[in-house]
Structures are given as C-alpha cells and as structure tokens.
Amino acid sequence: MNSTIETLLKHRSIRKFLDQPLTKDEIQTIVTSAQAASTSSFIQAYSIIGVKDPEKKRELADAAGGQSYVEENGHFFVFCADLHRHDILGDLHGADLQNTLESTEKFMVALIDASLAAQNATIAAESMGLGICYIGGIRNDLERVSRLLELPDRVIPLFGLAVGHPAQDPDVKPRLPFAEVYHEDRYETDDEMKANLEAYDTSVSKYYEERTGGKRQDTWTEQMAKMLSMKKRMYMKDFVKDKGFNLK
Amino acid sequence: MNSTIETLLKHRSIRKFLDQPLTKDEIQTIVTSAQAASTSSFIQAYSIIGVKDPEKKRELADAAGGQSYVEENGHFFVFCADLHRHDILGDLHGADLQNTLESTEKFMVALIDASLAAQNATIAAESMGLGICYIGGIRNDLERVSRLLELPDRVIPLFGLAVGHPAQDPDVKPRLPFAEVYHEDRYETDDEMKANLEAYDTSVSKYYEERTGGKRQDTWTEQMAKMLSMKKRMYMKDFVKDKGFNLK
Known part of the structure; x- marks a missing residue:
C-alpha cells in the first residue's frame, strides 16, 4: 500500500484543532490541489472562499448550529457551486446562456465540480498531517451565509471545510460493507x-x-431511519431556484 | 511537496489505455479508498457499479456518444447517487422517510457524497500509476444506463470513471487563475x-x-460561451424527479 492510499484509508473527521493558523503556503497548496481535480468539459463551476474575519467565522459557526470547530480551526474554507462567471462570460461574448445555466444538468455539474475540488483539498491537507471536517451545517441558513460572503446570483455555498492541526485522534468509523x-x-x-x-x-x-x-x-439503519424521519432544510428547493439554479 | 500532492497536481485525463484489466486487488483498493471519503451525517448515499460485461460496456460507450475509452480501459466504474437503501431501511423500521428523501437538500447530499467518493477512487488509482477519465457523457441517456445496470428508483447514475494503465501522456491543462x-x-x-x-x-x-x-x-471564455449556448440534457429535471429525487 502506498502512502497516498494510507492517507485515504485513515481518514476521520477532526473536530478539535490546535490554535495554529495555516500558513499562506499551506492554503495555496490546498487550493491549487483542489483546482487540479477533474472538471466537467473544463467548465470549472465552483469557487472557494477562505474565511479569516473572526466576526464572519463566529456568524458561520452560529449559522451551522454552534459547532465550535467552525470558528476554532487553522483555516475555514467554503466551497461554492458557481455559474456566475459563466453569466459574466456570456455577457462578454453576447451569448444567451440562461437556458443552460438554469438547467438541472448544470446544477448537478456545479455540485460535482465543487465536490471533486473539495475532496482534492481534503487529501492535500491530510497528506500534510492536517485534519479536516466537512461542515454541511452551513446549509442550515444559506441566505445568511450568502449575505455574509457577498455571493452574487448563480453562486451557492455547498459546505464548509474546517482544516487545521488536529488536537484529537478519533477512530476510523466502519463504512458500509x-x-x-x-x-x-x-x-x-x-x-x-x-x-x-x-x-x-x-x-x-x-x-x-x-x-x-x-x-x-444503536445500529446504522436505526440511526438513519430516525435522522431521515425529521424534515430538514426543506427551504432548499426554493433557495436554489431563487439563486438561478435547477430551474429548467 | 509530498508524493500525494505531486499525484494531485499532475492529474490529467487519460483517454487511451493499455489492454490490461485491473486486478481484483486493484479494484478492491480503489473502492475501499472511495468508501473512506467523508459522508454527510454518515448517510453514505451512493453506490458504485463496476461494468465488466463487454456488451454492457459497448452500450455504455454508445450512450456516452461513442467514446472508445468507455469500452477500452482497465475497468469502468459508474458512480450513482443512491437513496434506495434508505427507502429499504425506512421500510425495515416502519419509518416514513419520503419527504426527506425527495427533498432538494438530499438530492444535493447524494451528489456530494458520490462525488467525494469518486475523487478518492481517482486519487487511489492515480497513486498506483493508473490513469482515469470521468465520463459525464453517460448523462446523455440516463434512462438507458439505468435500465442497463438494473437500477431501482432513488438511484441515479451520475458519471462513469474509466480507469486503466495509460497508453498516452497528455499535458496538464492550465486551470483558472x-x-x-x-x-x-x-x-x-x-x-x-x-x-x-x-x-x-x-x-x-x-x-x-x-x-x-x-x-x-481560442480562449476559455469563447469555448465556454459557445458550449453553453447549446441546450444540453434538458430532460434531466424530469428524469431525476421521475427517479424520486429533487421533488420537494
């Protein structure tokens, strides 16, 4: 087994970090690694926002349900599905791209692109001995997150990624067979x-x-049945449409 | 720079493979690496189908628009968003999960989960010296792909992943600044x-x-303006709804 596969297999989410910010070089390496991921027909339909402002981090932590590690980490990234730059380049070339950009297909493409990039960021960080935790909790209130990060239409924050030097060493959780x-x-x-x-x-x-x-x-099927019995983030359908995605 | 980051940064899609099937061990390592990726609230909302049957590979290549490397590779994976097992576990526990499973939020979760897993598979493969190419082309005709792989409702094939021993050595393409x-x-x-x-x-x-x-x-913005001027896969909205996703 090579060291990359070792890194992949020992992944577990880290929810407690040392008080040690990532260096500029570390951030650059993580983002550049993210950019190297595959992208559908070269469309590159995502953006990454690094959040450094303490007040914004506090607000994000609150939006995500009060998770301390959204605020306390080495660096906090927000991965966004992004078709705004395709709107802009359509204007530059006098091309009408609305039908395509508003399709469910392109909504899927943007989600997949952003996720492939994020997982590359994760692997880069973990290979450097850093720990990470994906933060789906920011989807509790995407209107607030969008306002906070000054996101235009056709940009949707999908999840956060808390990165830092681990201050805990949890076990790897058993996956499905x-x-x-x-x-x-x-x-x-x-x-x-x-x-x-x-x-x-x-x-x-x-x-x-x-x-x-x-x-x-408790078992996995019990956990899931309980969790999925509760309606969650049912505003999402209207939110993504309002931002110009998933309409057609 | 460590060897994992080197692997990430030198990624380019491989579209020509040697006639050398992946071993069972290689497939196992790639899938196990995929499974180690993060998953939203442990939901594990994806499945992977390996396609070995030559007739099925031929049909997939045809559905994807005639790309030879869908048929000729070391192994072909199809990554699917999958909430079918959550339907089944709901039945097992007498829980009504329909509202949640049909939400746009869970559609997004399943897409993100499947994509994180796929990118881990990619990195595992590339770290072993294999090459990969994502095949979004299977989304040309998801009804046909679903029938071919006998997929039930609440399962959507998202993309293929052709993997194999590279028979070409293309350049790395420059990403957005x-x-x-x-x-x-x-x-x-x-x-x-x-x-x-x-x-x-x-x-x-x-x-x-x-x-x-x-x-x-030609420039990137010209390429994109041209590509996005053409309507593509506009059936997707109805298709995903028909499969029980993105309804609420």
Missing part, C-alpha cells in the same frame, strides 16, 4: 441489500458498544 | 472577475497555440 457499495454489471436485489444491511448493523452496533463501554448500541 | 477561484472573506467584484478572466484567456490561448503549432487559438 464493500458488497453493499460495489456491484458488478447490475444493481443488487432488495434481499441482497437487506442481508448486507443486517451484517453492517451488527458491526456498527459492536463499534459503538466497544467505544462507549456498552452505553450505546 | 488562483485569484479567480479563491477569495478571502467575500466574493470578488465583477470587475475583478473580468480582469482574472482576461488573464486566463491569454494563458489558455497560448497553451493551445503552442500545442497545435498555431492552429488553435
């Missing part, structure tokens, strides 16, 4: 899926039991 | 953007000129 995630030539049957989920529930339950001295024994 | 992609504390102004795009157009035009002996001189 290989056989549940990977199939060959056709999707699995529902019966195969149920067998895989049962095996996984046993291993997740054991993982929690061992780590909590028997206090916690 | 750092200053155009990365901002601190606030988004750039339209004037700043226009200056960045102008600088980028000059470097892209020079890149093409040098590589084509002066035959090609």
Whole structure:
C-alpha cells in the first residue's frame, strides 16, 4: 500500500484543532490541489472562499448550529457551486446562456465540480498531517451565509471545510460493507441489500458498544431511519431556484 | 511537496489505455479508498457499479456518444447517487422517510457524497500509476444506463470513471487563475472577475497555440460561451424527479 492510499484509508473527521493558523503556503497548496481535480468539459463551476474575519467565522459557526470547530480551526474554507462567471462570460461574448445555466444538468455539474475540488483539498491537507471536517451545517441558513460572503446570483455555498492541526485522534468509523457499495454489471436485489444491511448493523452496533463501554448500541439503519424521519432544510428547493439554479 | 500532492497536481485525463484489466486487488483498493471519503451525517448515499460485461460496456460507450475509452480501459466504474437503501431501511423500521428523501437538500447530499467518493477512487488509482477519465457523457441517456445496470428508483447514475494503465501522456491543462477561484472573506467584484478572466484567456490561448503549432487559438471564455449556448440534457429535471429525487 502506498502512502497516498494510507492517507485515504485513515481518514476521520477532526473536530478539535490546535490554535495554529495555516500558513499562506499551506492554503495555496490546498487550493491549487483542489483546482487540479477533474472538471466537467473544463467548465470549472465552483469557487472557494477562505474565511479569516473572526466576526464572519463566529456568524458561520452560529449559522451551522454552534459547532465550535467552525470558528476554532487553522483555516475555514467554503466551497461554492458557481455559474456566475459563466453569466459574466456570456455577457462578454453576447451569448444567451440562461437556458443552460438554469438547467438541472448544470446544477448537478456545479455540485460535482465543487465536490471533486473539495475532496482534492481534503487529501492535500491530510497528506500534510492536517485534519479536516466537512461542515454541511452551513446549509442550515444559506441566505445568511450568502449575505455574509457577498455571493452574487448563480453562486451557492455547498459546505464548509474546517482544516487545521488536529488536537484529537478519533477512530476510523466502519463504512458500509464493500458488497453493499460495489456491484458488478447490475444493481443488487432488495434481499441482497437487506442481508448486507443486517451484517453492517451488527458491526456498527459492536463499534459503538466497544467505544462507549456498552452505553450505546444503536445500529446504522436505526440511526438513519430516525435522522431521515425529521424534515430538514426543506427551504432548499426554493433557495436554489431563487439563486438561478435547477430551474429548467 | 509530498508524493500525494505531486499525484494531485499532475492529474490529467487519460483517454487511451493499455489492454490490461485491473486486478481484483486493484479494484478492491480503489473502492475501499472511495468508501473512506467523508459522508454527510454518515448517510453514505451512493453506490458504485463496476461494468465488466463487454456488451454492457459497448452500450455504455454508445450512450456516452461513442467514446472508445468507455469500452477500452482497465475497468469502468459508474458512480450513482443512491437513496434506495434508505427507502429499504425506512421500510425495515416502519419509518416514513419520503419527504426527506425527495427533498432538494438530499438530492444535493447524494451528489456530494458520490462525488467525494469518486475523487478518492481517482486519487487511489492515480497513486498506483493508473490513469482515469470521468465520463459525464453517460448523462446523455440516463434512462438507458439505468435500465442497463438494473437500477431501482432513488438511484441515479451520475458519471462513469474509466480507469486503466495509460497508453498516452497528455499535458496538464492550465486551470483558472488562483485569484479567480479563491477569495478571502467575500466574493470578488465583477470587475475583478473580468480582469482574472482576461488573464486566463491569454494563458489558455497560448497553451493551445503552442500545442497545435498555431492552429488553435481560442480562449476559455469563447469555448465556454459557445458550449453553453447549446441546450444540453434538458430532460434531466424530469428524469431525476421521475427517479424520486429533487421533488420537494
């Protein structure tokens, strides 16, 4: 196993960082690595905002539900789906791009582009011994985040990425069984899926039991059923449309 | 610079592969690396289909617009947004998850999860000396791809990933300027953007000129304006809804 794959396999989210800001060079390396990711037809439909202003970080932490590590980290990035520059270049060339930019297809492209870039940023950071945590919590209030970062239309903040020197060393969490995630030539049957989920529930339950001295024994399917029973961020459909995405 | 960052920075898509299938071990390492990526609230909302059947690969290549490297490679993966297993686990626990699973928020989560996993797969493959090419072309006809891979509702194929031993050595393509992609504390102004795009157009035009002996001189903004003037995959909005995503 090479050192890159070792880095990938030992990933776990870090939620407590030392009080040591990233250097300018580290930030540059992380962003340049993000930019090197594949992009659909060279469209490069994303932007990254680094948040340094303490007041803005405090507001982001509040929007994300009060997570301390949104405020306290080495650096905080916000990854955005971005088709605003394509609006601008359409104007520059007198081209009407509205139908395309407002399509669900291009909404998907922008999300995929931003995510590929973010994962490259993650791997770059982790390869340097830094820890990271994705912050989906900023999607609790994207109107507020957009105002805070002065985002124009056709830009949607997707998630934050807290990066820094780790001040904790949590365990790697057991993922779904290989056989549940990977199939060959056709999707699995529902019966195969149920067998895989049962095996996984046993291993997740054991993982929690061992780590909590028997206090916690819930399974993955229970956790998910509970979490997904609650409606969450149902404003999103209107929000993304209002920003000029996912309309057509 | 460590070897992982070197791997990230030297990425370019490979569109011609040696006739040498990936080993079972290589496939396992790539998928396990994909699984190690972060996932929103542990939801793991994706699946990966490896396509080995020559007839299915031929059909996929045809659906993707006749790209030979969809058929001829070391292995072909299809990454799917997947909330089907959450439907099944809802049934197992008698929980009604429909509102959540059909939300635009969860559509985004599934796309982001699948993309983070895919980029880990990419980095794992490239760290082993393999080359990759993302295949957005399968989105030309997702109904056909879904039928071919026997995908149930709440599963959407997002893109393919052709992987294999490289039989070509193309150049790295110049990305948008750092200053155009990365901002601190606030988004750039339209004037700043226009200056960045102008600088980028000059470097892209020079890149093409040098590589084509002066035959090609178009700029990035011209390329994009032309490409985005054409409506593309406008069926996507209805398709994803029909599969139970992005409805609410």
